[in-house]
Amino acid sequence: MKLTVLIHCEDQPGIISSVTQFIHGKNGNIIYLDQHVDKEAGVFFMRLESEFDSHLELSHFKESFEQKLAKTYGMEWDAFEDGHKPKMAIFVSKYKHCLYDLLSRHNSGELDVDIPFILSNHPDLKYIADQFQIPFFHVPFTKDIRETAEVEQMELLKEHQVDFVVLARYMQIVSPKVIDVFPHKIINIHHSFLPAFAGAKPYHAAFERGVKIIGATSHYVTAELDAGPIIEQDVTTVSHTHAIKDFIAKGRDLEKIVLARAVHLHVARKTIVYNNKTVIFS
Amino acid sequence: MKLTVLIHCEDQPGIISSVTQFIHGKNGNIIYLDQHVDKEAGVFFMRLESEFDSHLELSHFKESFEQKLAKTYGMEWDAFEDGHKPKMAIFVSKYKHCLYDLLSRHNSGELDVDIPFILSNHPDLKYIADQFQIPFFHVPFTKDIRETAEVEQMELLKEHQVDFVVLARYMQIVSPKVIDVFPHKIINIHHSFLPAFAGAKPYHAAFERGVKIIGATSHYVTAELDAGPIIEQDVTTVSHTHAIKDFIAKGRDLEKIVLARAVHLHVARKTIVYNNKTVIFS
């Protein structure tokens, strides 16, 4: 059995030694260990991968860890057994590039998840879902039917036991109710180098300002728009020769790569969120 | 004689043809031509380098160009004779890296300017000016003595016939009076990827926000703080492992490179400002 353990707690002496001894005591072999201390915040973070004899049970390990370590150090932590394929729902609107990219990766075996469904507030991209034989749900979304839509979304997410959601250029605000049920489990791609150009039409704003570099940002969704913990960013150069449509075209390539990287990091359990920021064990 | 001509005007048919014919009629050989049309704004931009027989006089060329071309097309334009070394004043406060970088480049022959003086609101960096044998003026700057300081600055700039000013991490606001006399001739380096993190302490703000990329921006100074036309930007990656002091250290390398590139572009007359944005003929 292979486990990945993610820990964070107040920084204190002896944590690393205690954790590694604990793993050793369970006849575990640590095959990866990375730790980080945020000295400003006084917080300790650790990611650890360990192999165990197959007769170790996850529930037993968890109970023991909680009693012997987590309580002592006041840890927030979790342990994940290798081999579990998380269920990833995709929300889209009308833009195709991120959806095509995620589905192509999934179909090529690059992305180790199940995709129970694609949800959209428009019917336009159903044909892509069909191409890849993924169920597609059209859930319209306007101010008037907002609450109904949210209920429908929640039901689909529950029914399909979704683990996390990817907003692949989904052009609607996600309801706080949904965010509450999926804390740091909804991944968005914003088409600017946040915090520059938050909100609508960032490429237009970037063009207007005359920047020489544009970017894309993938982040966990929180109640505040475009202000959640940043997972991944990347940029590309632009110049006066590029019109807004060129910004948009260059941006598409950024968006799909940055979103895919963020999804990979999340799936590989390489992210810990703290203080509205991420620790990325890459 | 070699001339560089910079033109911008309302976009109209036939401009390129008219300009190249004009040059041809003066027995000029065009060795470089780049043009750009901002279709949103309907503005035409051109940069042209041309060689002429030595007996052509610049004043004669200018008069003829104005009469035969500029008036017809309503051009804003200028022509520069090769070989003129512009006079560049440097303003600094206490940070050394940009100053050292500019002076090293100047001393190595990379930067084809004269540096009549370095001005600072602190005396600390006089020893660097001495190392490179450049006159150093200490002009203190506080709210109380603001007007006196501005007068002193203006007198120094006039007396030394300064062509343009580089703010090499000068930590004071430049007076609107000075800006008026040097429109798009004062180059600043801001230690963030503008428009993100304008104002004070951008590295602290970037750390706080948890960005994965930091940047630096060189721009022409206008009355509005950190909002002038951007000349050059660059970025570098950061992660949770970097503390604020690491942001600052990584940023230093960005700042000096980005500022130097902007100064090079300005000196080579490769920049045209329009609509608070730059066209960079690189």
Next chain:
Amino acid sequence: MKLTVLIHCEDQPGIISSVTQFIHGKNGNIIYLDQHVDKEAGVFFMRLESEFDSHLELSHFKESFEQKLAKTYGMEWDAFEDGHKPKMAIFVSKYKHCLYDLLSRHNSGELDVDIPFILSNHPDLKYIADQFQIPFFHVPFTKDIRETAEVEQMELLKEHQVDFVVLARYMQIVSPKVIDVFPHKIINIHHSFLPAFAGAKPYHAAFERGVKIIGATSHYVTAELDAGPIIEQDVTTVSHTHAIKDFIAKGRDLEKIVLARAVHLHVARKTIVYNNKTVIFS
């Protein structure tokens, strides 16, 4: 009518003026002009876009240009009328990422070409061709049947009036006979930063050498393996933490982006090949 004209010839005085006058004389309005002189080689390059009254005929324009300009200056040149959709064949083997990326772009309207067929030396990726409803031809390729395969390839290319070929990770050498018929019209993606790691298994070689950056290179195919004119390159950082499989995974994203950019440049007629190098009017 809108024309794009590509020119190169020995550098001589007066070319730009002559060309722009010629266009002007045809009542053309130049909407884009970029030129370049390779001073080492003494060669002049130009790309020009011009709009004409609709009654101008391309054949007439070409004849006139040839007589009045091209002969005088010894130009190699061509003119292309806007609106012609080039026919692009795709050759693949077993890797999916570049194929998926090209087909997704095509399906999204990003790539303004017709794709008459996909050819592969393996049957594996037929299902992707089916997903996107593109004809798929399985043309096996081994030493023994090499000549037959080449004949079959040539026949398919002719029959479908293919304009250019994209090798989207096609793992076989393209026959010199095919290259001769498609000079600088076959675009390959090589999974290294050429000229480093030419030939087979570049990621393994890069890992072995311990480089800190890996790359991908798109180039026109010539008789010499991996030595044709480079159209586009890009890189990404790696570290000791990345195993060969990580190099390959990171490389996939590079490959598809770099190949797509090269195809875009080719389709937009922004490339001129000279001296086994490219001039890219971007």
Next chain:
Amino acid sequence: MKLTVLIHCEDQPGIISSVTQFIHGKNGNIIYLDQHVDKEAGVFFMRLESEFDSHLELSHFKESFEQKLAKTYGMEWDAFEDGHKPKMAIFVSKYKHCLYDLLSRHNSGELDVDIPFILSNHPDLKYIADQFQIPFFHVPFTKDIRETAEVEQMELLKEHQVDFVVLARYMQIVSPKVIDVFPHKIINIHHSFLPAFAGAKPYHAAFERGVKIIGATSHYVTAELDAGPIIEQDVTTVSHTHAIKDFIAKGRDLEKIVLARAVHLHVARKTIVYNNKTVIFS
């Protein structure tokens, strides 16, 4: 007291646990731990920073570590006490940019080393050494006087108890005798993206090949020219518009940044060399 410990050995179960327990047993508080396993080579690497009560003696720690850990696991290792300023000699020829950059950083407090001397095979840059008040030795180097020169170099290095050497664009081969005495302690900057364009005139070769990206590589010097373990690389874009002199100018900025980063990593003891590659704990 603060110690930095660097370890590598054959990968075996229990190493991390044993090391952290050992540190804990000495009342040390681990403030940083990073480890890496090269699975291809079966080698374990670790970097650890730990704080101890001030009465711990380094020699005592080392003896105990050797007996209780290093022998058991067959470790190659070393421990360094914080606060020791390494002595860094600089070798140059005629290029100024890397020398100016290193001395500026040193003078600004960015680089925590002593610089006992600058050595050059030419007298040209003595004036820069004078500017920064560093001793300068002119040691001519030609085939005829090679052995004498090597002896003189060795004597200077010994006499000044030099810890490591930086070749800041030193255009001579370093003698194998000197390399033997400073194994992985001589840092070179090569002006290409190695392994592309090893040897002389890399910018000319890059121009000739028509690459779209150029690079710089900092590596430890080994007997084989430009083939030592790579510490740091970076790249920048070029295009057909850049002549060789532009490659050289753009390259200068790369070279000085890449060399400085490598020196920083070495000084901070963040590098381990194994199998002609580096593990960089950044």
